[in-house]
Amino acid sequence: MWLGRGATSSDREAGSEAPSAQRADGGAAAGGQPWQAEANDGPRPGEVIRTLTAGQDLIIVTQRDVTSIDRRTGEKNWNTGVANLDNPQGKAAFCGASTTAANGVIAVAAGWDPKAKEGGRYRPTCGLVSLLDLETGKLGATVQVAYTEGAGSVPVNGVPVEIIGDTVVAAWNSTIFGLNLADLSTRWNYQLEQGPGRKGQSCRITDMALGESDRVVVAMSTCTRPWSADVTRYVDEVDVAGRPLRNHRFSDEETQTEIASLEMVSASPLVVSVYPGVKVKGQVGSLVTLGGDSWQVQNVIHDERTKHERPNDEAFTMVSIGWDSRVGTYRVPNRTLVSDETLVSFTPPNRGKPNALVVVDLSSGKELWTSPAPAGTVYWQVLAIEDDAVVALAADSDNKARGLHVVRVDRKTGKVIDRETTEVQTPTGGRVVVPFYGFVYADKRAYGVEFQHAGEKGGDLPSWLAFSVG
Numbered sequence: 001m002w003l004g005r006g007a008t009s010s011d012r013e014a015g016s017e018a019p020s021a022q023r024a025d026g027g028a029a030a031g032g033q034p035w036q037a038e039a040n041d042g043p044r045p046g047e048v049i050r051t052l053t054a055g056q057d058l059i060i061v062t063q064r065d066v067t068s069i070d071r072r073t074g075e076k077n078w079n080t081g082v083a084n085l086d087n088p089q090g091k092a093a094f095c096g097a098s099t100t101a102a103n104g105v106i107a108v109a110a111g112w113d114p115k116a117k118e119g120g121r122y123r124p125t126c127g128l129v130s131l132l133d134l135e136t137g138k139l140g141a142t143v144q145v146a147y148t149e150g151a152g153s154v155p156v157n158g159v160p161v162e163i164i165g166d167t168v169v170a171a172w173n174s175t176i177f178g179l180n181l182a183d184l185s186t187r188w189n190y191q192l193e194q195g196p197g198r199k200g201q202s203c204r205i206t207d208m209a210l211g212e213s214d215r216v217v218v219a220m221s222t223c224t225r226p227w228s229a230d231v232t233r234y235v236d237e238v239d240v241a242g243r244p245l246r247n248h249r250f251s252d253e254e255t256q257t258e259i260a261s262l263e264m265v266s267a268s269p270l271v272v273s274v275y276p277g278v279k280v281k282g283q284v285g286s287l288v289t290l291g292g293d294s295w296q297v298q299n300v301i302h303d304e305r306t307k308h309e310r311p312n313d314e315a316f317t318m319v320s321i322g323w324d325s326r327v328g329t330y331r332v333p334n335r336t337l338v339s340d341e342t343l344v345s346f347t348p349p350n351r352g353k354p355n356a357l358v359v360v361d362l363s364s365g366k367e368l369w370t371s372p373a374p375a376g377t378v379y380w381q382v383l384a385i386e387d388d389a390v391v392a393l394a395a396d397s398d399n400k401a402r403g404l405h406v407v408r409v410d411r412k413t414g415k416v417i418d419r420e421t422t423e424v425q426t427p428t429g430g431r432v433v434v435p436f437y438g439f440v441y442a443d444k445r446a447y448g449v450e451f452q453h454a455g456e457k458g459g460d461l462p463s464w465l466a467f468s469v470g
Contacts, residue, residue, distance in 0.1 A: 035074030050097035078137030090114035109159035160208035188242030209267035266338035321438030339385035349378035371414035420470035
């Protein structure tokens, strides 16, 4: 392991409860100095699937392996690969992972890629769900929930999985499965085509996330009729027993824009970003908030702040964490967070221009305040919404500087309360590339994993660099 110490400065120690807008396990406070840890078991090919916190550890899931790191020290606990699932159908790859842990395990999804080449990107056809023990790193029960050779002519490139109590919920194609956490035996399954107005349609789940009170999942889907180019888009809520609770069909009229695609910004409350595509020059997107017993549209924000094409400095930044080329339909967190009726976003961090945090009241669509990034920095992610503060990740705006910052801002006024700064660099001395990956937040620290440039120069296999900030 390559273990380095970063230079840290502090105005004062940040102190608050775990953020309600995050689903982190919390765990004991990290303490000690910031750390950096490089993958040391050889380069690991494949893209990042998930990073999450569990107990005192940081869990890193890539397409080919999972690593556990002690968040207090940066020391590696274990590493486990997916190669034991390889078979004549091809090399195995992970293609989904739960956002939370339960009973000492996380749920992962996997599949096989018959055309996989070591060092290349994996495009597995997914259909397996496994349990991974966070104490030992060993894969446990594994079940096939789908035809891993593909559904029709279109392979299923991702399987969203989540854990709700003693149930693992997995989504494949148009079916949501409820599996027993003890052994992954099937408890129930729910077909989206059973929903109102979808008789005779073929549906495909595009996203799934934990909903209210961690007792339900929210699934987004697209549906089509045979021999028809018309696409309808739905959102469904299913509880831990597999019972449908609420659903909603989106229309261009209610979203106030032509719908090219939807992205779930938040599942609880349900906030959806509507992308209008590029058919109409200057088309503006929308933010739609749903609520009530039957998910009525509560508010639509549709103005220059939601513009997607060539956004100006006043626009919201509605971007997911990771590369556009990431595989599958597993949950991809957004850099914007929502808590209650408050959305916290930031304006685009365009090179050479300042940006700012933006707080909006979703019930009215009114901007509550903006807070410019501290001098010499740009905001790249909202980390948490606490009772008294908003926590954000900022990076030095100088392309050669290596400072990353955990910034706490007063939730009512937007005034910067304090800032924790850590200098982070790759083993080759380079600057980490912030935009392409995200951070998880726990212990009043941000934890990042940089995959693109961590390996030695000239290497053709990506490695990773994990580090703490704050």
